[in-house]
Amino acid sequence: MSYKAExxxxxxxxxxxxxxxxxxxxxxxxxxxxxxxxxxxxxQAPGDHSDCVLKPVFSCPDPxxxxxHKLVLCEVYLVDGTPHETNTRATLRPVAERYExxxxxxxxxxxxxxxxxxxxxxxxxxxxxxxxxxxxxxxxADEVFGREIVERHLDACLDAGLKISGINAEVxxxxxxFQIGPAGPVEVxxxxxxxxxxxxxxxxxxxxxxxxxxxxxxxDWNGAGAxxxxxxxxxxxxxxxxxxxxxxxxxKAQEHVAGYGADIERRLTGMHETxxxxxxSYGVSNRGASVRIPWQVEVEKKGYIEDRRPNANVxxxxxxxxxxxxCCEALEKAGQV
Numbered sequence: 001m002s003y004k005a006e007x008x009x010x011x012x013x014x015x016x017x018x019x020x021x022x023x024x025x026x027x028x029x030x031x032x033x034x035x036x037x038x039x040x041x042x043x044q045a046p047g048d049h050s051d052c053v054l055k056p057v058f059s060c061p062d063p064x065x066x067x068x069h070k071l072v073l074c075e076v077y078l079v080d081g082t083p084h085e086t087n088t089r090a091t092l093r094p095v096a097e098r099y100e101x102x103x104x105x106x107x108x109x110x111x112x113x114x115x116x117x118x119x120x121x122x123x124x125x126x127x128x129x130x131x132x133x134x135x136x137x138x139x140x141a142d143e144v145f146g147r148e149i150v151e152r153h154l155d156a157c158l159d160a161g162l163k164i165s166g167i168n169a170e171v172x173x174x175x176x177x178f179q180i181g182p183a184g185p186v187e188v189x190x191x192x193x194x195x196x197x198x199x200x201x202x203x204x205x206x207x208x209x210x211x212x213x214x215x216x217x218x219x220d221w222n223g224a225g226a227x228x229x230x231x232x233x234x235x236x237x238x239x240x241x242x243x244x245x246x247x248x249x250x251x252k253a254q255e256h257v258a259g260y261g262a263d264i265e266r267r268l269t270g271m272h273e274t275x276x277x278x279x280x281s282y283g284v285s286n287r288g289a290s291v292r293i294p295w296q297v298e299v300e301k302k303g304y305i306e307d308r309r310p311n312a313n314v315x316x317x318x319x320x321x322x323x324x325x326x327c328c329e330a331l332e333k334a335g336q337v
Contacts, residue, residue, distance in 0.1 A: 001028035004069040006062060007035055007054050008197050009076055012043035012086040015262035016212070016313045019197050032056040032072055044076060044086055052084060053077040058190040063159035064201060071160060073194055088317040089189065095321050096185040099328035102337055105236075105304070106188040106320055107165065107181030107229035111312045112199065113216040114146045114174040115209045120217060121145040122173030129173050132221055136171045145174050149203055154178070156198045162191045171222045181229065185320035192316040212313040214267040223267035223274070224312035230323050231304035234336045239301040241336040246282040246291055246305060248330030249323075253280035253290070256326070259318045261311025268309060275308070 008021040020042055024035060039045025039052035054074035062069035076084040083090035096104075114121035122145030123129055138144050150167055157164040157178070166179045178199075180192045196212075203210045215223040234241035249256065257264060257277050268277035275281055275290040282291035282305075284298045290309055297303035310319050331337055 002026060003028060003067070004062070004065055005032060005059075005072050006065075006070070007056070007072045007074055008194065009037075009054055009074045010086065010088070010193065010315075012039075012084075014043070017086065017315065019193065019200065021197065028068070032059060032070075035074075039076075039084075044084060051079050053079060057089065058194070060160040060162065060194065063156040063198070071194055071197070073190055088315050088321070089186065092186060092189070092317045092321040092324075095325045099324055099332070102328050102331065103233040104185050104320075104324050104328065105182040105231050106185060106323075107179060107183075107304075108188055108192055108310075108316055108319070109177055109179050109225070109227040109229070110192065110195070110212075111170055111175065111177045111224040111226065112210045112212055113172065113224055114149070114176070114203065115211055115216070116207065120172065120174035121208060123217075132171045135169060135173050135175070137168050143173075144169050146176065146206075146208065149206055149208060150176050150178075152202050153195075153199050156202060157195050160194065160198065162195055163187070164191075164195060170224075172217065175216075175222070175224065185324050186317075188320060189316035212311075214261060214263050214311040214313055220272075222272045225267065225274075225308065226261070226310040226312050226314050226316070226319070228307045228310050228319050228323065229304050230307065230327065232328065232331060232337075234331055235302070235304060237302055238336070239298070241331055241334075242293060242297065242303070242305060244330055244334050244336055245327040246293070248326050249291055249307065250280045250282070252322075252326050254278075256307075256322050257309060259314075259322050260309050261314035263313075264309070264311050267311060273308075277309075 005024045010017045035054045040047040040050035058073040062071045163183045265277045268274045270276040273287045281289045283289040284293045285295040292306040
């Protein structure tokens with residue numbers, strides 16, 4: 001007997017990396033071996049030194065093929081045994097380990113937009129649909145587009161054992177969101193990348209593409225983000241730690257914006273529930289702030305914060321590395337651990 005292992009990795013495309021995958025047939029019960037690929041075809045190596053290495057780091061059941069088949073997320077390494085420069089998971093790992101005792105939790109809200117025939121799903125061939133508003137969490141064929149794909153994706157993530165915690169229609173036709181978390185700094189990225197792969201793969205069956213473009217339609221339409229909810233043990237137990245985390249994010253605001261996804265200035269304009277990319281603010285129940293403190297957190301004096309700046313196209317490993325490093329270092333210095 002044998003099983004199919006779909007090896008998935010993140011390529012070197014700039015400014016936004018893409019997912020790649022290929023299938024390996026393994027004997028029943030066989031461990032997942034390292035594997036190679038042509039890095040010259042993925043923007044990760046020159047043609048005269050094209051070999052790169054895939055090292056499995058996370059696997060789960062393959063909900064599309066079923067049976068004993070697996071999805072295998074990999075880190076990319078060079079043949080000399082060092083992590084490839086595009087391997088952002090390897091850069092995150094030492095930061096996550098350094099602050100492991102603070103028990104960071106993440107929840108990432110992944111927005112995305114379905115496209116078909118060159119326009120968002122639900123947009124007419126000419127002109128525009130009715131203004132945004134009724135589409136958010138809507139119901140009915142005149143307000144919701146692509147639900148069958150979304151439901152299949154949700155079921156696939158659950159069958160794969162991913163930490164998906166919800167879905168909802170967003171404010172523009174063809175725009176949706178799913179949430180991954182709560183999960184640790186590395187785990188949230190592992191589950192997010194596999195969930196993205198499943199989304200793209202399932203949408204193939206409908207001749208639909210899913211894009212993470214942060215501003216898929218110019219004009220009076222919301223962009224697409226990846227709002228990131230974050231807490232540590234100290235934040236879940238007291239309000240002072242929450243303020244410390246917000247102030248720490250303020251001090252490194254532009255460093256974070258630079259790592260929060262390509263074309264972020266197109267989305268963070270100060271309109272459509274965003275704060276300007278060049279300014280930093282935080283506030284209670286304020287969706288126009290860079291960082292929102294939920295109202296119940298202020299009432300209960302403990303909980304989490306929501307960084308509303310990350311783009312839909314952000315690398316989740318980069319987000320958790322930046323937030324963990326910035327906030328946990330500040331909390332450690334303040335003795336709030």
